[in-house]
Amino acid sequence: MAMISTARPPVAGLSQRFSVLIVLVALAALLFGVERFGSRILVSLLAQAIIVSALAFGVGLLIRVSGLVSFGHAAPFGLGAYGTVYALSGAAPLPPEIGLPLVVMFVTLVFFLIGLVISRLEGVAFSMLTLALGQAAFVAATKFRSLTGGGDGVIIDMPRQLYGVHADVLQSPYGMFVVGVALLTLVYFALSIAECTQLGRLAVAIRENEERVRFLGYRTRVLKAGVFAVSASLAALGGVLFALYQGFVSPEILHWSFSGSALIMAILGGTSALWGPVAGAFAFFFLKDGLADVTTHWLAVLGITLILVTIAWPSGISGAVQFLLARVPALFAKGKGR
Amino acid sequence: MSALFRCVDIGKQYGGLVALQGISLSLEVGRVHGLIGPNGAGKSTFIDVVSGRTPGTGHVYLDDRDITRVPLSERRRMGVSRSFQRTSIFPALTIREQLDIAAHGAGGGHTGELTDMLGLADVLDARAEEVSYGQQRLVDLALALVGNPRVLLLDEPAAGLSVAESQTLAAHLEEVAARWKVAVLLVEHDMDVVFRVCHVLTVLASGRWLVAGPPDEVRSDPAVIGAYFGSAA
Numbered sequence: 001m002a003m004i005s006t007a008r009p010p011v012a013g014l015s016q017r018f019s020v021l022i023v024l025v026a027l028a029a030l031l032f033g034v035e036r037f038g039s040r041i042l043v044s045l046l047a048q049a050i051i052v053s054a055l056a057f058g059v060g061l062l063i064r065v066s067g068l069v070s071f072g073h074a075a076p077f078g079l080g081a082y083g084t085v086y087a088l089s090g091a092a093p094l095p096p097e098i099g100l101p102l103v104v105m106f107v108t109l110v111f112f113l114i115g116l117v118i119s120r121l122e123g124v125a126f127s128m129l130t131l132a133l134g135q136a137a138f139v140a141a142t143k144f145r146s147l148t149g150g151g152d153g154v155i156i157d158m159p160r161q162l163y164g165v166h167a168d169v170l171q172s173p174y175g176m177f178v179v180g181v182a183l184l185t186l187v188y189f190a191l192s193i194a195e196c197t198q199l200g201r202l203a204v205a206i207r208e209n210e211e212r213v214r215f216l217g218y219r220t221r222v223l224k225a226g227v228f229a230v231s232a233s234l235a236a237l238g239g240v241l242f243a244l245y246q247g248f249v250s251p252e253i254l255h256w257s258f259s260g261s262a263l264i265m266a267i268l269g270g271t272s273a274l275w276g277p278v279a280g281a282f283a284f285f286f287l288k289d290g291l292a293d294v295t296t297h298w299l300a301v302l303g304i305t306l307i308l309v310t311i312a313w314p315s316g317i318s319g320a321v322q323f324l325l326a327r328v329p330a331l332f333a334k335g336k337g338r
Numbered sequence: 339m340s341a342l343f344r345c346v347d348i349g350k351q352y353g354g355l356v357a358l359q360g361i362s363l364s365l366e367v368g369r370v371h372g373l374i375g376p377n378g379a380g381k382s383t384f385i386d387v388v389s390g391r392t393p394g395t396g397h398v399y400l401d402d403r404d405i406t407r408v409p410l411s412e413r414r415r416m417g418v419s420r421s422f423q424r425t426s427i428f429p430a431l432t433i434r435e436q437l438d439i440a441a442h443g444a445g446g447g448h449t450g451e452l453t454d455m456l457g458l459a460d461v462l463d464a465r466a467e468e469v470s471y472g473q474q475r476l477v478d479l480a481l482a483l484v485g486n487p488r489v490l491l492l493d494e495p496a497a498g499l500s501v502a503e504s505q506t507l508a509a510h511l512e513e514v515a516a517r518w519k520v521a522v523l524l525v526e527h528d529m530d531v532v533f534r535v536c537h538v539l540t541v542l543a544s545g546r547w548l549v550a551g552p553p554d555e556v557r558s559d560p561a562v563i564g565a566y567f568g569s570a571a
Contacts, residue, residue: 198442201435205428212426215389216481217414217443 022321027181035174045285047173050180051245053281054238055258056265057184060277061191062231063266066224067207068119069127071259072134076232078141078254079107080239082148085156085249097163104236111232115225134256141251153250156243176245183241184278187234191274203227235262264306270316279317342367342521343418343489345388348396350380350545357383358394358545365489365521370511372536372553373525376566379542381525382423385493388523389413389420400489415445417488421481421495425474429467433458433477436466437484444485456480456510472503479507483514489521490514496528508534533557541565 034043055077062068080103086092087099094102118129141148148154158167169175194200206213206220213220243249252258261284269280287305291298313320341364350358358380365371373381387394390410397406400416408416428436437449453459456476461469466477479495492511496504508531515522515535526532532539532553539556541548543565549556556562 198438201431202439204430205436205439208428208430209426211391212422212428212481213439213443214410215391215414215420216440217411217445217485219409219411 022325024185027185031178031181034177038174040173043173043177045289046282047176047180047245049282049285050177050184051238051241052262052265052285053278054180054184054187054241055235055262056269056277056281056284057187057274058231058234058238059259059262060266060269060271060280061234061274062228064271064274064276065203065207065227065231066119068122068228069263070130070231071127071256071263072130072132072137073232073235073262074254074256074258075134075137076107076111076235077239077242077258077262078137078249078251079110080104080236081243081249081253082141082154082239083107083236084240084243085154088156088159090157096159100162100240103240104233107236107239108229108233112225112229115228115232116221119221119224119228131256131259134254134259138251138254138256141254148249148251151251153248156247156249158244158247162244170244171247176241180241183237187237188274188278191230195274199223264302267306268309268316270314270318270320272315272322273318276316276318283317341365342401343523344399344402345384346397346399348384348387348394348398350383350387350392350394356545358387358542361396361540361542361545361547363523363540363550365523367488367521368515368519369537370515370522370524370535372532372539373523373542374527374529374532374539375542375548378544379565380545381542382493383545384542385420385491385523385525389418389491391420411443414443414485414487417486418491419444419482419485419487419489420491421478421493423493423497425471425478427466427474427477427481430465432463432465433469433480434462436477437462437480440481440484444487447485449480449484452480452483455513457506472499475499475503475507476510479510483518483520486518487520489523491523493525494527495524496526496531499528501530504528504531505534507531511535 034046038046055073058076059070059073062070083103083106084100087094087103088096092099114133118126121129142151158171160167162170170179202213202218203223206223210220239253242253265280265284266277267280268283269276269278271277287302288298291301295301309316315322343365345364346362348358348361349356361380361384363371363373373384375381383392386392387396388398390408390413397404399405400418405413405416405418431439437453441447441449453462456479458473458476458480461473466474469477475495475498479492482490482492495511496507499507511522511524512535514520524532524536536553538551539553540550541556541562548565549559549561
C-alpha cells in the first residue's frame, strides 16, 4: 500500500496544460490511425481497454483526490453493467436513452451513501472495507439467479438503436472505441475544470490535512463521500459500456481480482495526472496481450513490471511524461544558448 | 470584564495516566491568557480537549452557551479557532487558495488586511511548500485568524522560529488581541513571547493547576520556579 504513489497533483501548471494538449493530439491521432491502419485484433484490444479504463479512471481519481485505495470498484462497474441489463429489458419503465443515465446516477447515489459511512476510515481499513463490499456484491450476483442469471450470466436484449446509433455500431470494436474515447474525454475535461474550482481545491486540502479542514469549518465527510461517489460513477459508466459492447453480463466482473486489475492500471499509469490511469489501462492491455503471445506466465511478468514501476517510478506513466515535459523548455533554452 | 470563553473542570485520562485534572480558566476579549508549564504538564492536551480535537471531561462555554459537544466545523463558524503545535497547512495549495478556503469555511471574511499584517502579501501565489518555515508558521496563524474569530487557541505558535521571527509573531499577537478584540489562549515555551504578550498566566504541572495570575507574580512564584527547575530551586 505504501508503494502506491499518492503524490500531490499539481493544482494547475504548465506541465498540466501541456498534458491536456498532448492528450487531445494523441486522441485525434489515435482515432485516425486506428480507423485507417488498425487491425481487427488491435481495435478489439483498444475497445476493451477504453471500457476498462473508465474503471481505472475511477480508481485513480479516488487515489488522486482522496488518497484512498479501493479494492472494490468492480462493484459499481458490475452494478452499472447489471443496471444496463435492466434498463434495456422490457421490464424497465423508462426508455433506454433515459434509463442508462439513470443507472449511472443510481450507482452514484448508492455509493455516495456508502461513502458517507466508509469515508470515515483511512488507509488499510478503508481498502479492506471496499474489498469486503465488492466481494459482497460478487456473492450477491452469484446467488440471486432470478435477477442476475447467477454464474451463467445474462444476455442483454439489445434494442435496434440507442441514441440514434445502431446497436451494431456500439457492439463493433471501433464504434465502442470512438464512443468510449468521446465519453472519457468529456469526463476528463469536466474533472479538470472541477479540480480548478474551490471545491476541487478543498478536496486537495482534505487529502493533505483533513483535520485542519474540519477545524476551518467544513464537514469533510460529505465531500469525501462525494469524491467516492464520482469515482464510482466512472466505474459505473465503464460497466454500462461493457454491457452494451459485450451484450452479456456475468458475476465475474464483480470479482475482487477485477478491482485489483483496475488498481494495477491506476498504479501503472500513475495518478499525478488525471489521464494517468487511462494510460495505465491501455498499457495493461497491450502488455497483457503482448506477454500472452510470448509466455503463459504473463501474469508473473506483469507482476514484476508492476514492482519495477512502483520502485523505480512510483508516479507511473503520467509522472514520467510530466517529468519529461517539465524538462522540455529547459532543453530548448539550452539549445538556444549554444 | 466578563469571560467570553470558559473552560470548566477540564480533565483527560489515558488509561491509568491522568494527563489533566480539573483545570478551569477563562478567556476575555482583547486579552491574551498564557498557559505554561514544563514538558508533559498537559498544555497541548488542554487545548486539544477544549478545541474538541480530543475527547475529555468538563465543559466549555462560549458566551455562556455550552459548546462541549458542538462539532468542530460548527465551532469554527461560531468563532472558535485554533492553530497547531506542528505546522498544519496545505503544502500543495497556494497561500491565497488556502486562505480562500479558510475564509469560506469561517463563513466569510477578507484576507487582505490579514496578509498585509502578517507580511504574506508578496507570497500569496506561492505554494505553501515553497515558502520558508517562518512564513509557513505565519500561514498557519493566518488560517486560524481568517474570518475574524472571537476566540483563538494557539498551540506553540513560535515553535521553530528564530528569535527575530518570534518577536515579530509576538507583535502580531498583541495587535490581534487588542485591535481585533480576540480572546487568545497561548500555549508557548518561548518565555520572551509569553511575558511580552500575556495579560494573565496559568501554570500547569503534571496535568494539575499550579498557580495563576499576572505574569510578574507568576514569574516569582516559588511553586512555578520549583516546577520548572525542581524543588531544590
